[in-house]
Amino acid sequence: MYLNINYSNLEKVAAENCNNYVEAEPFPSIVFDNFFNTTILEKILSDFPKNINKIGNEYKNKAEKKLSLNDPEKLSESTNNFINYLNSAPFVKFLNKLTGIKETLITDPYLVGGGLHELRNGGHLNVHADFNQHPKMKLDRRLNILIYLNHNWKENNGGHLELWDRNMKECKKKIFPLFNRMVVFSTTDFSYHGNPDIVKTDDNNSRKSIALYYYSNGRPNEERELGLHSTIFRKRPGTDDIDGNLEFKKLFGKIYFKSKKKI
Numbered sequence: 001m002y003l004n005i006n007y008s009n010l011e012k013v014a015a016e017n018c019n020n021y022v023e024a025e026p027f028p029s030i031v032f033d034n035f036f037n038t039t040i041l042e043k044i045l046s047d048f049p050k051n052i053n054k055i056g057n058e059y060k061n062k063a064e065k066k067l068s069l070n071d072p073e074k075l076s077e078s079t080n081n082f083i084n085y086l087n088s089a090p091f092v093k094f095l096n097k098l099t100g101i102k103e104t105l106i107t108d109p110y111l112v113g114g115g116l117h118e119l120r121n122g123g124h125l126n127v128h129a130d131f132n133q134h135p136k137m138k139l140d141r142r143l144n145i146l147i148y149l150n151h152n153w154k155e156n157n158g159g160h161l162e163l164w165d166r167n168m169k170e171c172k173k174k175i176f177p178l179f180n181r182m183v184v185f186s187t188t189d190f191s192y193h194g195n196p197d198i199v200k201t202d203d204n205n206s207r208k209s210i211a212l213y214y215y216s217n218g219r220p221n222e223e224r225e226l227g228l229h230s231t232i233f234r235k236r237p238g239t240d241d242i243d244g245n246l247e248f249k250k251l252f253g254k255i256y257f258k259s260k261k262k263i
Helices: 007-023 038-047 077-086 089-099
Strands: 029-033 057-060 064-069 115-119 124-129 140-148 161-164 171-175 181-186 193-195 207-216 244-246 257-259
Touching (some): 077 207, 089 181
Antiparallel strands (some): 064 115, 115 207, 124 193, 140 181, 161 171, 161 193, 244 257
């Protein structure tokens, strides 16, 4: 129902793409197009709340200008059903096999930081490494999936997802936010990503996406280099981007920056 492929083919798709995922540069990642049932995504798009700025979360600071909604009580039935599928055993097993992550992936019923995302005109999200522990469940954050819902999106609208190298010298990959495009990537201390170029569009359009994150109880020691941390923003060469991290205790409340973090 939710996929453009048979459920029985999920394991095959994962096996065929695992090496490509693990070996991707600048960090493990993959892009799938037309992976999901178009009719379902169209319904989610039509249900996308126009007043997300009033009923959801608004982030507006030097590092980010975006809107999000992660309250299931305010999401449509179609959106909740789709998110529940993405958190179901068949899909999570697919992600485990695709990514090669040995630890069992665990879903987030609280949708912390996830759910629906929207960038309107002037919106952006600077390059960063994600917070690495769930604030409620105290599990290790391992994986992001992003599913784009954008029709009639042009190159000059911006909003590309950028994947940067570990030393923040160069953007290695730019991903266009195309409708029914899913991006899967591993979250580590050095999986620097974002959409830092300001979105340029009119009031009738915006950059819309679904974001889900997956966790595990423990992770490889080599992925623990920085210890427990909140979101770490990084400065692109030749810009005045924020270079520091959000105070962890303020991550889900009032936001302010702690600069000159040793990373």
